[in-house]
Amino acid sequence: MVKINVIEGIIAEHAAKDFVKVGDELSVDVDLAIAHDVTGPLAIEQFKKIGVKKVYDGDKVVFVSDHNIPCSSVNSRVQHKTLENFSDDYNVKYFGRSEGVIHQLIMEENLYKKRDIIVGADSHTCTAGAFGAVAIGVGSTEMAAVMALGKIDIEVPPVKVINIEGKLNDNVYGKDIILHIIGKFGTNGFTDTGVIITGESIFNLSQDDKMTISNMMIEMGAMIGYIDQGDEIGEVLETVNIKAQDIFPCVACPPSPGNVKPVSEVEGTVINQAVLGSCTNGRYSDMLEAAQVIKGKKVAKGVNFIVVPSSKRVAQKMDESGITKIFRDAGAIVTNPGCGPCFGAHQGLLNKDDVAVSSTNRNFPGRMGHKEAKIYLASPRIVAESAVLGKLSSPGKVK
Amino acid sequence: MEKIIGKGFFLGDDIDTDQILPGYAMSYPPEDLRKVALKGSKISDFPDKVEDGDIIFAQDNFGCGSSREQAPLALKSTGLGAIVAKSFARIFRKNAVNIGLPVIISKDVDVILKESREGDNFRIDINEGSVKNLRTEKIYQAEKLSDTTYETLKAGGLINKVRKILINRGEINE
Numbered sequence: 001m002v003k004i005n006v007i008e009g010i011i012a013e014h015a016a017k018d019f020v021k022v023g024d025e026l027s028v029d030v031d032l033a034i035a036h037d038v039t040g041p042l043a044i045e046q047f048k049k050i051g052v053k054k055v056y057d058g059d060k061v062v063f064v065s066d067h068n069i070p071c072s073s074v075n076s077r078v079q080h081k082t083l084e085n086f087s088d089d090y091n092v093k094y095f096g097r098s099e100g101v102i103h104q105l106i107m108e109e110n111l112y113k114k115r116d117i118i119v120g121a122d123s124h125t126c127t128a129g130a131f132g133a134v135a136i137g138v139g140s141t142e143m144a145a146v147m148a149l150g151k152i153d154i155e156v157p158p159v160k161v162i163n164i165e166g167k168l169n170d171n172v173y174g175k176d177i178i179l180h181i182i183g184k185f186g187t188n189g190f191t192d193t194g195v196i197i198t199g200e201s202i203f204n205l206s207q208d209d210k211m212t213i214s215n216m217m218i219e220m221g222a223m224i225g226y227i228d229q230g231d232e233i234g235e236v237l238e239t240v241n242i243k244a245q246d247i248f249p250c251v252a253c254p255p256s257p258g259n260v261k262p263v264s265e266v267e268g269t270v271i272n273q274a275v276l277g278s279c280t281n282g283r284y285s286d287m288l289e290a291a292q293v294i295k296g297k298k299v300a301k302g303v304n305f306i307v308v309p310s311s312k313r314v315a316q317k318m319d320e321s322g323i324t325k326i327f328r329d330a331g332a333i334v335t336n337p338g339c340g341p342c343f344g345a346h347q348g349l350l351n352k353d354d355v356a357v358s359s360t361n362r363n364f365p366g367r368m369g370h371k372e373a374k375i376y377l378a379s380p381r382i383v384a385e386s387a388v389l390g391k392l393s394s395p396g397k398v399k
Numbered sequence: 400m401e402k403i404i405g406k407g408f409f410l411g412d413d414i415d416t417d418q419i420l421p422g423y424a425m426s427y428p429p430e431d432l433r434k435v436a437l438k439g440s441k442i443s444d445f446p447d448k449v450e451d452g453d454i455i456f457a458q459d460n461f462g463c464g465s466s467r468e469q470a471p472l473a474l475k476s477t478g479l480g481a482i483v484a485k486s487f488a489r490i491f492r493k494n495a496v497n498i499g500l501p502v503i504i505s506k507d508v509d510v511i512l513k514e515s516r517e518g519d520n521f522r523i524d525i526n527e528g529s530v531k532n533l534r535t536e537k538i539y540q541a542e543k544l545s546d547t548t549y550e551t552l553k554a555g556g557l558i559n560k561v562r563k564i565l566i567n568r569g570e571i572n573e
Contacts, residue, residue, distance in 0.1 A: 025547060038425035042468055045429075049558050051571045068426060075426035123466040123490055139468035139494035145561045153547070187413055188460040192489050221463065223489055256413060343465070344422035364415040364464060366439035367422070 005234030007159050007194040007224055010134045014117045022237070024156045030060070031116035031133075033146045036102045037065040039121035039139070041082040046144035056150030058091040062111065064102040065095065069338040072346035098336045100311025103127035103215065103279040108313055114229060119146050124279050124361065126225035129214035130207065134194075134224050157194040157223045158237045164199030166244040171395035173249075173289075174209030175281060175359070175379035177202075178216040180247045183260025191221030196236070198228035201244045208285045215280045216361050219257040249395050251357070252377035255365045263382055263394050271376075273356035274299075274387035275368075277308025277335075278342045281359035281380050284314045290384035291323040293398050294330045300390030305332040306348040308340030332387070344368050350375075357386045403480035403501065403523040404533075405452030408442060409512055414457050415464035416491065420473045422465075432473035451478035454521050456508055458484065462491020471495040481523055483530060483541065484508060496548050497557040505530060505541040525549075 004012060004019060012020045014028035035043050040063045047055075055061050063083045068076035080096060087094030099105050103124055106112055114132035118125060121143040128135035136154065138146070146152050162181060181197075182189075195217055202210070210227045217225025248262045276282070276290050287309065299305040307327050309315035315337050318324045327334050333348075341348035342360040349369030350356055356368060356375045363375035376392060385393040418439035424432065437445035455461075455474070461484040462470065471494045474482070481501040485508045495502045503523060505511070511530065515521075520533040528543040544552070554560045565571045 039466060039468065042429075042472075046558055050561050050565065052565060072423070073426055075428065078428075079426055121466055121468075123464065125466075137466045137490050139466050139471075139490060139497060141468060141497040141557050142493060145497075145557050148561055148565065187463055188486060188488065191460070191486065218490075221460070221488055256415075258413075343425075344417065345426070346423075362415075362417070362464060364413075364417040364439075367417045371418075371439045 003234050005159050005236050006231055007134060007196065007226060008156060009234070010115050010117065011156055013115065020156045022156050022158050025153065026156065027151045027153050028117055030119050030146050030150055030152055031113070032060050032062065032111055032118045033143060034062045034064070034102060034106060034125070035121035035143050036063065036067055037069070037076065037079045037083060038067045039143065041079045042140035043121055043143035043147065044082055044086050046141045047147050050144065050148045052148045055090050055092055055147045061092040061147055062106065063087060063092065063094045064099070064105055066101045067339045067343060068345055069098045069336065098312060098338055100313070100337045101279045101282065101339055104283065104310040107211070108311055119143065119152050123218045124215050126217045126222065127211050127215040127279055129217065129225040130210040130227045132229040134226065136224060137218060157192055159194040159196065160190065161196045161198060161233060161236050161239040163239055163241045164197070164201050164244050165241055166201065168201045168244045169248060171249050171381065172247050173379040173381060174205055174212035176250050177247055178213045179250050179252050179260045179377065181242065182216065182220045182252070182258050183250070184242070185220050187219060187256055187258040188221040192223050194224040194226065195222045196226045196228055196233060198233065202228060203230065206285060208283045212280055216257070219361060249379065249382060251382065251392065252363055254363050254374040254376065257362060257377060263378065263392060266376070266392050267394055269355065269392040271355045271357050271386055271391060272302050272304065273348065273350060273354060274303060274305045274383050275341060275348065275356060275358035275360060276380055276383050277310060277340045278360040279310060280361040282308055282310030282314065284317050286359065286380040287314065287318050287323050290380045291326045293381065293384035294388055295326050297330055297388050297398065299331040299387050303387055303390050304348060305387040306341060307332050307334045309337045311337050341368050357383050357392060359383045401525050403452055403454065404520065405450065405454050405480045406518050406520050407515060408445070408453065408455045409517050410440060410455060410457040412458040413460045413463055414440060416462060416467050416470040417464060419462065419470040420467060425467050425469050429472065432469055433476040436473040436477050446477055449477045449479060452480040453478070454480055454523065455482045456511055457482065458508060459486045461487050463488035466490045468494045468498065471498055471500050475500040483523070496551050499552055499556040501525065501552055503541045505539060507539040511539050
């Protein structure tokens, strides 16, 4: 008898079945459905076309304004009002006061639960995989369907395991691990697949680092990104082993998160923007890491260093511990919590000859402004050291 | 929907959603989306060139990146008839189908691009799973759509399908 794996087990539970197999098309119960200010309004428009009077469960639908907060245009103001009015009329939760990036905030609200099925109208919904949830990123229309039915139709995906063996090198963070994996398998290496990341070094990581890893599993096309919770994984289609000692501090070079090189190979590339923040790396531990680098130093001349806390709680902790002051004294711009410039609408867009190093998750052409601007994705440590030196730098170069 | 006829536009690998629809345009009202379709790609003047029924041919991983449904919506609102690619990113593929824009997988894209000129007219037969270059009269293979995808497209998108479910349950009126 084939034993179903942990992802199949969670799917089976939500379809009221004992056994499922790859390719089964199932309608599964959704424990939480989330959207933000640029996907939520379109979901609401579609939901209203369905014609139901209420959402399936007001406690299980959450909207967060995080992309354009405060509003970056008149149009974005309309989007915020749409969410606000809908939450009043339909009794769903709405966070519209810069409480944080959706995935960070939902985590802080303790809504990412182990063995839940979570649907999010945001591709980085896979962040919830760090908590043992099966989290599926969708578009606005699918979100609308879930809001009405409380279910989503999915196929049971093939599941593959990535096992990181052995001890990590110094100065290797969660970001380096996931960039290494994306670089190795490519941006469509796991399309339509459920991916479980495991290994001794993964178990030893902080929850923040685990979130960074699960957050970027969409960048290799995964349908579901899941971090091993220590339970039995069960039978999977394939297990790939990666030696931890092969992972070095690295960057994803433009124009793709899959274009990964050890930072040592591109060291010295002159930058004029550094961005620290996002659902990938905007947590307190990321801020602390960067602050330790920059304390008592200055941001290099000609560099904009933009620091975006991923939530209000993170920002408050930074204020209390003095980190905000360290950044500001160094010449960084500390913004309100939110997505910041990550997706190219506001708070630090690049012109065509600009080069940025960023702790965010995507560096496609035009992601952060002009389509010829270059973006290098890196860990907060590399971002902070590069901001001080004005060029891409390996960890440890700032003394 | 079964037959789509139009001229071809050619694109490469990894046409991500930022190239299809820039991030700032996610706040645009739906009627303004067509103006910025493919603005970040090498065909940045796509909205001026495209006509009803036209077809995009692309290589692997079309639509990778963000979940923004404004990306397929922008393409659809230009009148685009279909996208044929070697492979699609999952969320984009689902979004396109959910709003009624056919996305067709063909492993023959390399050959199609090699044997065709940009601007050639093509005919896609969804039931047959074929793509024909109307100039050269060559016929290429495409994958047939799954039953679920076909049903959703035929219903005109997911919303109509959900409505049918709820009408059958007696929860909403026709």
